[in-house]
Amino acid sequence: MPEISLNVLDVAENSTRAGASLVEIRVLADSAKDTLTIQILDDGCGMTEEQIAHVTDPFFTTRKTRKVGLGVPFFKYAAEITGGSFSITSTVGVGTTVTAVFVLSSIDRMPLGDMTSTIHSLIVYHPDTDFLYTYQHDGNSFSLDTREFREILGGVPFDVPEISQYIREYLEENKTEVDGGVPI
Numbered sequence: 001m002p003e004i005s006l007n008v009l010d011v012a013e014n015s016t017r018a019g020a021s022l023v024e025i026r027v028l029a030d031s032a033k034d035t036l037t038i039q040i041l042d043d044g045c046g047m048t049e050e051q052i053a054h055v056t057d058p059f060f061t062t063r064k065t066r067k068v069g070l071g072v073p074f075f076k077y078a079a080e081i082t083g084g085s086f087s088i089t090s091t092v093g094v095g096t097t098v099t100a101v102f103v104l105s106s107i108d109r110m111p112l113g114d115m116t117s118t119i120h121s122l123i124v125y126h127p128d129t130d131f132l133y134t135y136q137h138d139g140n141s142f143s144l145d146t147r148e149f150r151e152i153l154g155g156v157p158f159d160v161p162e163i164s165q166y167i168r169e170y171l172e173e174n175k176t177e178v179d180g181g182v183p184i
Contacts, residue, residue: 003113004038004102007078009121010071011040011098016126018044020095023122024132027115029104029184031138035084036102036112036184047090055088075100082106104184112184116171119144123167124159135175137184142174 008025015023020042028037047055056076076086079100090096102109119133123146130150134143149158149167156163 003111004036004078004100005113005115005118007071007075007100008038008040008115009118011075012042012118012122012131014071015040015042015044015096016122016129018042018046018096020044020129022130022132024134025119025122026134027112027136027184028134029112029137029179031104034104036104036109038100038102040098041095042097043095046092046094046096047088048092052088052090056086072098078102078110082109116168116175119171120164120168124164127157127159133171135178137179140178142178144171144174 008027012023012025022043024039024041026037026039026041028039029035030037056073072088075098079086079102082103083106084101084103085099086101087099088096115135119131122129123131130146132143132145132147134141144167146158153163158164158167
């Protein structure tokens with residue numbers, strides 16, 4: 001995958017398939033520590049120890065529609081090739097946490113990519129899942145919590161064009177305010 005945001009999309013899609021009602025996505029860039037940390041946490045069905053042991057094997061998947069699952073192995077490789085790290089913790093019936101830490105200055109680090117489109121797509125195309133997105137850059141941050149949006153909108157779906165556009169603009173404007181428009 002050419003950008004990290006596509007890895008985030010893939011892992012978050014796994015969370016929705018696992019029945020998560022809440023998916024939390026954290027993007028934390030820290031220039032002083034030279035790290036870009038991506039965390040995806042969910043309250044889905046979780047994984048057994050055996051599944052966790054095999055999830056980074058590209059020839060292991062729980063999906064019935066194909067025999068390979070490359071998303072998690074590529075995400076792990078992308079973090080580790082920069083000198084960073086990758087971990088998955090999970091408890092059956094509780095949920096899963098995926099953490100990828102990239103060395104921010106590594107020449108091998110893919111760009112973060114279009115997180116606005118990734119988060120927007122997840123929100124609009126998964127109406128039964130709530131998302132809590134936090135974007136932090138050198139101490140500045142913002143969060144979007146769809147539970148708060150639902151409360152304000154009172155049942156108006158996120159895929160109504162005006163609402164969808166508002167969510168996209170909210171994401172983009174806050175991202176620019178946090179990182180000054182400098183790509184990560």
